[in-house]
Amino acid sequence: MLCALRLPRSKPRGSWASLLRAGQARERKGLASHAMMPVPLSYTVYDGPSPQPPLVFLHGLFGSKSNFASLAKKLVLLTGRKVLTVDARNHGDSPHSPLMTYEAMSGDVHLLLRQLRLSRCVLIGHSMGGKTAMVLTLKWPELVERLVCVDISPSETTAVTSFHNFIAAMKVVDIPRGIPRSTARRLAEDQLRPTIQEPTIRQFLLTNLVYAEDRFVWRVNLDAISQHLNELLGFPDFQAPYLGPALFLGGSKSGYISSDDYPEIERLFPEAEIQYVPDAGHWVHADQPHQFTAAICSFLERPPP
Template identity: 40%
Template sequence: MELSYQDIGEGHPVVILHGLFGAAKNWNSIAKQMARKYRILTVDLRNHGASPWTDTMSYVEMAQDLVEFLDQRGLDKASIVGHSMGGKVAMTMALKSPERVERLVVADIAPVKYPRMAFKSYVEKLQSVDLSTVSRRSEVDPLISDVIESSAVRAFLLGNLQSTKDGLRWMVNLETLGREMDSIGGVPAIRMDAKYDGETLFIDGASSDYIQSSHHQLIRHLFPNVQFHSIADAGHWVHAEKPHDFMAALNDFLP
């Protein structure tokens, strides 16, 4: 699979993976600043952005997409940074192909099942919008506000609408996302005796509950060489809410 990506800077390669409903473009600001020191490759995961759409998107499949991505770029190894869903992809890749991961950074996600079903209702609401009746994102916003109450979340989701000569279209594969939502919220299919012994950093937003102290034992089991770093006054989108603190943590950790 040929994933869409952006590639800037020179030096040690760092691959950045977005979360659910995200895209490589969400990381443009951080990528530009990090590119002063590193080669930054921001990737659209399958069924997101400009990457191909598929009927399935298990974490094992997405991790293999990344291995193939490195092969296509002629890279033996890279450091992998993943947020939320992208963090689970990064963990899966590190555990299944540890020889390809120089260092691992996981942002505000743990290798556990999350019971939240909000994203499933979001997908259903977005699917209910008849795009043939609207011409601008601003017209879609009030149509989804009854289910998606947060204006910030609506703005983030509506960033996936692209204007074409035939009208608006979604840049995310809502059909597959809806069908695979339980898998996306679940635990990657990894053996419990698997380990990634490379240097690992888990970053959490102090105001987020995605990484809890009760998760630390499992994280240490899978990633014995782990450090934990919490960023104050930040929630789940820690890189967007506190970009300077987030980049400082990356710069201190990456080679």
């Protein structure tokens, strides 16, 4: 049954259209405020006997905390320190959120550190995780004993990425219901192959294919990532530098840390060292795991400036 809406007899302040716009603006502001709230991140702890600040690993775009599982175990043995591996929002087992910015993601990690009562840590971030680590370090430098950024700099990386193509290819993958996992992975890989020729990249992206609600889906939030991808390829503006130890560890075969990036690295991280791992591409830790862990251990042993 339709019912009439009785309008107030008193004259409103402004037109109904303006009141509606004001109400919508308040609603959008409320949604934005809610979206800015930090989300509780999924993480794994690898315990070590040392009382020194733990190592906290932050993965790159389309990655997860499992990317660093074997390295975390090795670094516990080599350093004695506790190691944490963390899933970013919209990745792995962490919650999905429509907001995907470095301010939001650094806030998530800040919340996690407070929940775990960690007063100091060593942040180690790869690619997107490296930029998240940089933002957290620049915003809350008192929490960071040392910073390691793996194959990333505080500069725009649009020219050296193919993430737009990855997202487009993943979005059109269509897997029928009722098939085994092995068949689903093969079908997904076949559909990714025309756009993504490199087998290692296809296999990396396929780690995000999971079974949920009677079908295979991508566990990464492709909509949020695609909406904010240009922001993720950039870097927020900061003026005050971080004066603690920092290591920018690039792959010799990668273009993510170039000489063009050195001035901005030196401006924001004046105590930074820049090193390159031989025969390593963008996934330095996967291409050369022994050299990667050796570089981390050597950096941890150096006295602060």
